Amino acid sequence: MVGGRTPGTVGNRGIVYAGEGKVAIQDISFPDLVLRDGPGVNPKNVGRKCDHGVILKVITTNICGSDQHMVRGRTTAPVGLVLGHEITGEVIEVGRDVEFIKKGDIVSVPFNIACGRCVSCREQNTHVCLNVNPDRPGSAYGYVDMGGWVGGQSEYVMVPYADFQLLKLGDKDLAMEKILDLTMLSDIFPTGYHGAFSAGVRPGSTVYIAGAGPVGLAAAHSAQLLGASVVIVGDLIPERLAQAKSFGCETIDLSKHDDLGEQIEQILGIPEVDCAVDAVGFEAHGHGKGKGEAPAAVLNSIMDITRAAGKLGIPGLYVTGDPGGIDEDAKVGTLKIRFGLGWAKAHTFVTGQTPVMQYNRYLMKSIMSGKAQIAKAVNATVISLDEAPEAYQAFDKGAATKFVIDPHGTLAR
Structure with missing residues (x-):
């Protein structure tokens, strides 16, 4: 026994x-x-x-x-x-x-x-x-x-x-x-919270969340708990965006728009946010109609729309082995990231498991x-x-x- x-x-x-x-x-x-x-x-x-x-x-x-x-x-x-x-x-x-x-x-x-x-x-x-x-x-x-x-x-x-x-x-x-x-x-509540917290969300922050899957939605709710004034969620799937909207988030349908900064400007009056969260990871797709897989798309876009000296929380999963990667670099987790842009804007990146x-x-x-x-x-x-x-x-x-x-x-x- x-x-x-x-x-x-x-x-x-x-x-x-x-x-x-x-x-x-x-x-x-x-x-x-x-x-x-x-x-x-x-x-x-x-x-x-x-x-x-x-x-x-x-x-x-x-x-x-x-x-x-x-x-x-x-x-x-x-x-x-x-x-x-x-x-x-x-x-x-x-x-x-x-x-x-x-x-x-x-x-x-x-x-x-x-x-x-x-x-x-x-x-x-x-x-x-x-x-x-x-x-x-x-x-x-x-x-x-x-x-x-x-x-x-x-x-x-x-x-x-x-x-x-x-x-x-x-x-x-x-x-x-x-x-x-x-x-x-x-997992997902601490992971979403970690994404928002490590991005530096605080009372009054404007926040962009890339991805309206469960982790992205958890990050959006966490940003609200941390006191964000505006939480914007971007995704390619209307049903997921509707879910984000159901608890008070602003949303951007990335299947229709390729200029993320322009869409953010329509919401905030300026084309940038205080901080951003990548809740998508390595299977990211490009923005706009007919865009296919682009594994660095989210990382590059959030650097583009996050203000200088802002922080990027990256709980989205990135791997060192991807047999289905779009090219030989992607198959080993080597992505075409505009790191020079992040350096020039003095961004802070927080990555890894939560x-x-x-x-x-x-x-x-x-x-x-x-x-x-x-x-x-x-x-x-x-x-x-x-x-x-x-x-x-x-x-x-x-x-x-x-x-x-x-x-x-x-x-x-």
């Missing part, structure tokens, strides 16, 4: 990458407190003991735009990789070295996997932990080249370093009452108080595990929603 469970007696299902453009629901191993071999697991991580970890019964797990990059075949993710890094769950088993997290706790899991012991973690840079990924600093659940930690778009998942990483969400009734908001704490633990506790308090309405901002929509393949397809086509998977029908009940 392990924690009251006989190994092998409980099943587990998860969503796996099934090749370009496809995901599948499969029976996967029930997690234990050892990182086993499997698709995407770094050989140096195989057999890694995690007595400092816990097993979660997943309450909610969300589909992320970063997952879509893999599913589109735009990374080197292997077939069979269990997806999912946005996880909220109930603790059902604790490792022998876990002291403070208890069975029955409802917890949010930061998507960054962090040991809590290395120099980076001690400095709160948990997005570049030095001890969880043998290839390079930083790791995440269910993601390519991130060490191979099994993803959480599943019924059950193992989380290492539980005492350090997990954020308790109060008593169960309160947590479940706010679960659609709290599920965003694992250090979720710097923000999630405070954002949780904002949710609990009713100040933050993140589920409404991103149009959270609950689906079952079996509906996930259809949701992936809808999201890939630009659905103006954040899909929240309910693996056990907990929310439905």
Whole structure:
């Protein structure tokens, strides 16, 4: 018996990458407190003991735009990789070295996997932990080249370093009452907030958000929480722009306009903003009718329209390996960025994964108080595990929603 469970007696299902453009629901191993071999697991991580970890019964797990990059075949993710890094769950088993997290706790899991012991973690840079990924600093659940930690778009998942990483969400009734908001704490709310915060948004700021996907919408809501006077959101998809407009943002349809500064001037009276956020990443497209993929388009445009000495928050994902890149440079993450423009304007660039633990506790308090309405901002929509393949397809086509998977029908009940 392990924690009251006989190994092998409980099943587990998860969503796996099934090749370009496809995901599948499969029976996967029930997690234990050892990182086993499997698709995407770094050989140096195989057999890694995690007595400092816990097993979660997943309450909610969300589909992320970063997952879509893999599913589109735009990374080197292997077939069979269990997806999912946005996880909220109930603790059902604790490792022998876990002291403070208890069975029955409802917890949010930061998507960054962090040991809590290395120099980076001690400095709160948990997005570049030095001890969880043998290839390079930083790791995440269910993601390519991130060490191979099994993803959480599943019924059950193992989380290492539980005492350090997990954020308790109060008593169960309160947590479940706010679960659609709290599920965003694992990634997109801190990521959107990080984009706005690192861009220097403060009371009175004018802000441009590139991209009206869930992270862009979270960044827009975060900019409002930080006191921005005007938040402008640009995107190519009218439905997503309508969602941004629904909570008070100004919008620009980039499928119709190629001069972003001109459109901003129509809103603000001047063709520039105080700060900007790139919530698009490496699959960016050019602005205007009929424009195709242009991976540096967003970075160059936000440098163009951000005032001198302004800051650029860049939570949008950029990768070092993109098999579908438009040219040989793009395939290795080398982009034609007008860095001279950014230098001349004395811009500050903030890039990389979001250090979720710097923000999630405070954002949780904002949710609990009713100040933050993140589920409404991103149009959270609950689906079952079996509906996930259809949701992936809808999201890939630009659905103006954040899909929240309910693996056990907990929310439905």
